[in-house]
Amino acid sequence: MITIETPVLNTLSMVASGARARVLHIDGDEHFARRLMDLGMTPGTEIALVRRAPFGDPIELVVRGSHFSIRRSEADRIHVEDV
Amino acid sequence: MSKTSERVALVGSPNSGKSSLFNRLTGLRQKVANYPGVTVEKTVGDCVLPSGKRIELLDLPGTYSMAPRSPDEQIVRDVLEGRRESTDGADLVVAVVDATNLERQLYLALQILSTGRPAILVLNLIDAAEAEGIAIDVDALTRRLGVPVLAVSAKTGRGVDRLREAMDAPRGNGHGNGAATANGGANGGATLLAGANDPARGYKDVEAIVREVVRRRPKPDPLRIRIDHVLTHRVFGPVIFLLLMATVFQSIYAWATPAMDVIDAGFTALSGVVRATLPAGPLQSLIADGMIAGAGTVASFLPQLVILFFFLALLEDSGYMARAAFIMDRVMGAVGLPGRAFLPLLSSFACAIPGIMATRTIESRNDRLTTILIAPFMSCSARLPVYALLIGAFIPDKHLLGFVGLRGLTLLALYLFGIAAALAVAWVLKRTVLRGRRPLYVMELPPYRVPTWRSVLLTIRNRCVLFLKRAGTVIVAVSIVLWFLATYPSGHPETRALEAQAHAATAAGATAEAARLDDAAAGSALRHSFAGMLGQVIEPAIRPLGFDWKIGIGLISSFAAREVMVSTMATIYNLESGSGNDASASLRRILPGVTDARTGLPVYTPLVAVSLMVFFALACQCMSTVAVVRRETNSWRWPIFMLVLMNVMAWGASFLVYQGGRMLGWV
Numbered sequence: 001m002i003t004i005e006t007p008v009l010n011t012l013s014m015v016a017s018g019a020r021a022r023v024l025h026i027d028g029d030e031h032f033a034r035r036l037m038d039l040g041m042t043p044g045t046e047i048a049l050v051r052r053a054p055f056g057d058p059i060e061l062v063v064r065g066s067h068f069s070i071r072r073s074e075a076d077r078i079h080v081e082d083v
Numbered sequence: 084m085s086k087t088s089e090r091v092a093l094v095g096s097p098n099s100g101k102s103s104l105f106n107r108l109t110g111l112r113q114k115v116a117n118y119p120g121v122t123v124e125k126t127v128g129d130c131v132l133p134s135g136k137r138i139e140l141l142d143l144p145g146t147y148s149m150a151p152r153s154p155d156e157q158i159v160r161d162v163l164e165g166r167r168e169s170t171d172g173a174d175l176v177v178a179v180v181d182a183t184n185l186e187r188q189l190y191l192a193l194q195i196l197s198t199g200r201p202a203i204l205v206l207n208l209i210d211a212a213e214a215e216g217i218a219i220d221v222d223a224l225t226r227r228l229g230v231p232v233l234a235v236s237a238k239t240g241r242g243v244d245r246l247r248e249a250m251d252a253p254r255g256n257g258h259g260n261g262a263a264t265a266n267g268g269a270n271g272g273a274t275l276l277a278g279a280n281d282p283a284r285g286y287k288d289v290e291a292i293v294r295e296v297v298r299r300r301p302k303p304d305p306l307r308i309r310i311d312h313v314l315t316h317r318v319f320g321p322v323i324f325l326l327l328m329a330t331v332f333q334s335i336y337a338w339a340t341p342a343m344d345v346i347d348a349g350f351t352a353l354s355g356v357v358r359a360t361l362p363a364g365p366l367q368s369l370i371a372d373g374m375i376a377g378a379g380t381v382a383s384f385l386p387q388l389v390i391l392f393f394f395l396a397l398l399e400d401s402g403y404m405a406r407a408a409f410i411m412d413r414v415m416g417a418v419g420l421p422g423r424a425f426l427p428l429l430s431s432f433a434c435a436i437p438g439i440m441a442t443r444t445i446e447s448r449n450d451r452l453t454t455i456l457i458a459p460f461m462s463c464s465a466r467l468p469v470y471a472l473l474i475g476a477f478i479p480d481k482h483l484l485g486f487v488g489l490r491g492l493t494l495l496a497l498y499l500f501g502i503a504a505a506l507a508v509a510w511v512l513k514r515t516v517l518r519g520r521r522p523l524y525v526m527e528l529p530p531y532r533v534p535t536w537r538s539v540l541l542t543i544r545n546r547c548v549l550f551l552k553r554a555g556t557v558i559v560a561v562s563i564v565l566w567f568l569a570t571y572p573s574g575h576p577e578t579r580a581l582e583a584q585a586h587a588a589t590a591a592g593a594t595a596e597a598a599r600l601d602d603a604a605a606g607s608a609l610r611h612s613f614a615g616m617l618g619q620v621i622e623p624a625i626r627p628l629g630f631d632w633k634i635g636i637g638l639i640s641s642f643a644a645r646e647v648m649v650s651t652m653a654t655i656y657n658l659e660s661g662s663g664n665d666a667s668a669s670l671r672r673i674l675p676g677v678t679d680a681r682t683g684l685p686v687y688t689p690l691v692a693v694s695l696m697v698f699f700a701l702a703c704q705c706m707s708t709v710a711v712v713r714r715e716t717n718s719w720r721w722p723i724f725m726l727v728l729m730n731v732m733a734w735g736a737s738f739l740v741y742q743g744g745r746m747l748g749w750v
Contacts, residue, residue, distance in 0.1 A: 031152060035523055037282035038148035040187050045286075051311075054320045055413035060311075060528060064186045064286075067307075067528040069409045074525060 010082070013059070013075035015049045021080035022046050028077045036078065040064040046083060089138045090172070091130070091250060092162055094195050095179035097145030098402075098529040099188060100207040102126075104179055104237035105142040106541050108247070113142075115545045117717045121154045122448065126545075132251040133244075141173065149194040150280075154448065163198045175254060176202040177246075182212035182219060182234065183530070185297055189289045190282075193228075201254040202230045205246060209234040211530075218298040227292055238535055307530055314403070320410050327403075328429055331394045335387045336433040336464065342386035350379030368570055369563070377562030380644060380707065381555040384436050388550055389543055391430055391437040395444070396542035398426075400534035404444060405526060412524065418506050419513045421445055421524070424454040428505070431461035432498075435708045436554075439715055440546060447522035453512050455715060456725050459708050460505035462498045462700065465645040468667060469699050470494055472649055476671040477692035493696075501700050504732065516724075549714065557710035565643050565706075568614040575611035578604055598659070606657035614639050628698065628737040629691040631679070641704045648699075690749050694741040702733035 015021045023045045026033040040063045041047065050060040050067065058071045095101035105113070109128025116125045126142040143162060144155035151157040165172025178195045180188035185206075196202050206212070206219060225232040231249045235242035313319055354371035361367040398404045404423070411422035423445045431438030438458045445451040462470075474490050481489045585600035609615055610633075618635035625635055633655050641648040653659065653666035656673060677686045703709065703726050712722040 032523060034150055034282065035147075035152060036525065038150065038190070039525065039527075040190070040286060042283040042286050044283075051315065053315065053409050053413060054317045055410070057413045057416075058409060058524060060315070060409070065184045066187045067530075068525060069405070069412075069528050070525045071412070074523070 010080055011076050012047065012049070012061075012070075012078040012080050013072045015047075015080065017049055017051050020046055020048045020083045022083050024079045024081055026078050032074075032077065039068060040066065041078065047078075047080065089136070089174045090141060091138050091175045091177060092141045092143050092173035093177050093179055094143050094159060094163065094191075095145065095207075096147050096181075096188060096191050098527055099145070099179045099181045100237050101145065101179040102142060103535065103538055104205065104207055104235065104243075105140065106537050107237045107240060107243055109140055111541075111544075113541070113545070115549055118158055120717075121158070122451075122715070122717050123154050123158050124443075125158075130247075130250075132247050134251050136251060138250065146191065148191060148282075149198075153446070155446075163195065163200060173200060175250060176200045177205055177250070178202055179205045179207050182206040182209045183215055183217060185219065186289060186293050189292060190285050193285060193288060196228060196230060203246070203249050204228060204230055204232045206232065206234045207237055209242065210236045210239060211532075216299050220296045220298065224292070224296045227295065310531055311406070311528075314406050315409060320406075324407055324410050327398070327407075328426065331391070331426065332429050332433065334390050334394070335430060335437060339386035339390055339433075343383050346382050346386070347379065350375055350382065353379075365570075369566065372570070373563040373566030374559065376566065376643075377559035378555075380562060381551065381558050384434070384550065384707065385547060387434055387437045388440065388547055391441060392543045392546045393539060395426075395441055396539040397534050399444060400532065400538055402529045402531045405528050408526065409528065418509055420454060420509060421447065421450050421522075424450065427454055427458060428461060431458040431463060434463050434465070435459040435461065435705070436550075436711050439708070439711050440550065442715065449513075449517040449519050450522060452716065452721065453509050453517050455712055456512060456721070456728070457505035457509050459703055459705065459725070459729065460501045460508065460701065462501045463645075465705070466497075466699055468646040468649050469641075470497055470696060472652075472667050472670055472674075473692040473696050475667075476674045477687065477689045497696055497700050500697070504701055508728070508732075550711070553714035554707065554710040557713065558707050561706040561710070562643055565614075565640060568617065569609055569612050569640060571613055572611070573608060575607065578607040578611060581607055599657075602654075602659050603657045605654050609636065609651070609654050624734075627742065628734065629688075629694045629741040630698075631686055633686075634695065638698075638702075638704065642706050644707065645699065645704050648704075690741060690744040693744070694737045697740050698733045698737040700733075701729055701736055703729035 010021065012021060023041050023043050025043055026036055026041070045063060048062040050062055052059050053069070056072075058069045059075060061068045061070060093101050093105055105126065105128065108130045112130070113126060113128030116127070117123065118125045123144060128140045128142070130138050130140045132138060141162065143159045146156045146159045148156070149160055149163070151160045160166075162173055163176060176195055176198070178192045180192050182188075192204055196204075204224070206221070206224075209219075212219065219234070221232050221234055231252075233242055233246050233249060235246055237243070314323060354375040357371040357375065358367060361370065395404075398407065407425070408422035411425050415422050415424055424442070427438045427441040427445075429438075430441055435458045438461070439455050442451050442454045442458070445454055470493075474493050478490050478493050483489060483492070581600055581604035585597050585604055588594075588597035588600055614636050615632075617639055618632040621635045621639075622630075622632040625638070630638070633652070636655060637648045637651045640651040649667050649670065652674075653670055656670065656677070658666060658669045658673070674687045675685065678684060679686050709722045709726060712725055713719055716722070
């Protein structure tokens with residue numbers, strides 16, 4: 001992924017509510033990465049973070065038009081760049 | 084559903100409306116069973132095609148991918164690849180996708196088509212898609228995929244007739260043969276297969292197709308955003324959640340009671356009819372006291388199950404259940420359970436039977452089993468009559484600090500004790516027998532949809548049929564065994580003498596004396612029955628808990644249902660056991676005065692009462708719970724594990740209470 005300006009590297013759990021990010025890669029075992037990619041979170045996909053749950057965890061995402069809820073511990077393993 | 088009939092499998096992701104379509108195609112001609120050896124449920128139905136041909140329709144579990152990660156998904160893959168013995172493949176696959184979001188839904192559909200089975204693609208929820216301004220070029224998609232593509236709305240029935248026709252069309256001659264056409268198509272079967280193993284590539288293919296056939300891109304649904312803003316709001320979200328849960332609980336706890344009373348009265352009347360028509364004797368007793376009583380127990384659960392599954396179907400089909408799990412995940416996560424465990428555990432305060440049946444919304448096997456195993460620790464309403472009797476008889480009606488009633492406090496303590504035991508067991512199970520990595524939580528928050536009556540009613544019906552067939556039979560069988568134990572051997576000389584005296588008193592017109600002697604005869608019969616002997620046999624085991632053999636009889640008979648303890652104790656002490664309230668009131672009066680014939684000391688002391696209540700809080704004295712756990716886990720292993728675990732815990736806790744109390748000098 002070559003971009004002109006250096007992208008800010010983050011994990012998905014650091015993205016603010018209402019912000020968007022682009023998936024770079026997913027850490028963790030193959031099982032976990034495969035599941036998320038099956039749901040559409042393939043590298044390069046844009047993800048919007050909608051909100052956090054009332055008690056702060058999990059978080060709600062929009063991926064390819066579908067809404068998902070994912071724990072912060074899981075979002076920590078998804079590396080993203082700012083859009 | 085003969086084995087020779089053709090089998091058609093419905094495959095799709097969760098929330099694709101696959102089950103609504105299944106209900107639309109099969110109506111009442113469906114049944115739920117289990118795949119052999121696993122807890123995954125198998126839903127099959129009969130469907131008649133326009134040519135008059137009958138097919139067997141299989142509603143496969145919802146899946147997101149053909150790379151299986153759960154028992155559910157393994158089943159889907161096995162069926163599509165014809166690997167499961169019991170379900171040797173499918174002759175035709177109907178891939179169901181939600182037309183409002185083709186970009187995500189076609190990913191699974193492409194994997195299904197790549198298996199090479201004859202297939203049809205159904206664009207379900209087509210009305211919702213059109214309402215959102217999405218236009219799909221069905222002809223272009225048909226050409227692109229090489230399989231019939233049909234726009235359908237399972238909700239309104241639009242396109243369902245054409246789907247039936249397509250299912251009826253001859254297969255294997257190009258039309259409908261997905262593999263052959265896809266191989267010859269522009270995309271090529273090889274690419275489709277590669278997509279199944281490489282999500283990035285699979286989604287690239289999907290993006291290309293969507294660009295070609297979808298004419299308007301979906302916009303985020305503003306209504307959904309507005310509803311979510313309230314339902315998952317930081318303050319209103321949890322408040323609305325608690326209000327909804329309180330409504331569900333209140334309805335199964337209180338609103339089911341009138342219906343249960345009617346059912347109870349009906350079965351009592353029925354056994355009255357049997358007593359009046361059949362000659363007195365073993366057959367009359369077997370039918371009236373064994374079989375009808377057992378059937379009555381089974382039927383009395385139905386009002387709670389109907390109400391619970393009505394709410395459950397409503398919450399699940401509308402999309403709210405996913406939000407409830409979203410809100411509660413953090414809270415329940417503190418004890419290692421998923422957010423979806425909240426409702427089953429709450430329901431268990433009314434009764435563990437509906438509670439355990441409600442755990443089917445929990446996806447992870449270990450989480451579901453943990454929830455099932457701790458549900459019976461919640462103080463159910465059947466424990467209440469026993470608590471009320473013992474508290475009324477032995478806990479003084481005093482107030483602490485002038486306003487905190489000691490009796491109320493004792494009851495509250497028993498409820499909290501049950502919860503604490505449940506959490507402790509969950510903690511231990513999650514670290515021992517049900518250990519495993521924390522299951523992936525990631526979950527779809529589906530769009531809100533108005534539930535259809537058809538789906539809600541079919542859910543209720545299927546759950547009730549399952550309960551009656553699988554758990555009901557066990558319950559009736561066990562109640563016949565319990566009846567036998569409490570009835571035989573009959574004709575002990577003491578019982579005979581009392582019966583003769585009662586007859587004489589009746590003949591002499593001394594009604595009160597006759598009634599007293601009748602009660603005495605019933606008590607004598609029970610004391611000399613197998614149950615009575617068993618009470619004596621287990622006495623050495625329960626003596627350290629402060630229980631005598633008569634309490635032992637009560638414990639054995641309360642396996643029918645916990646509240647039976649009260650009427651059994653009334654019978655043992657020669658009291659009229661007819662109406663529960665009267666029996667409880669007279670027992671409350673006499674129990675404190677009961678003395679041991681050998682020692683002359685009181686049998687029931689406040690310490691014995693507390694020990695007995697602790698025992699009831701923990702012990703698994705409920706054949707219906709055992710039967711329903713057997714049904715929900717599809718094996719005898721877990722119900723037996725639960726039975727042993729709970730009763731060992733109950734014995735240990737009562738032992739500590741009784742012996743500890745005596746060491747401290749309490750009586």
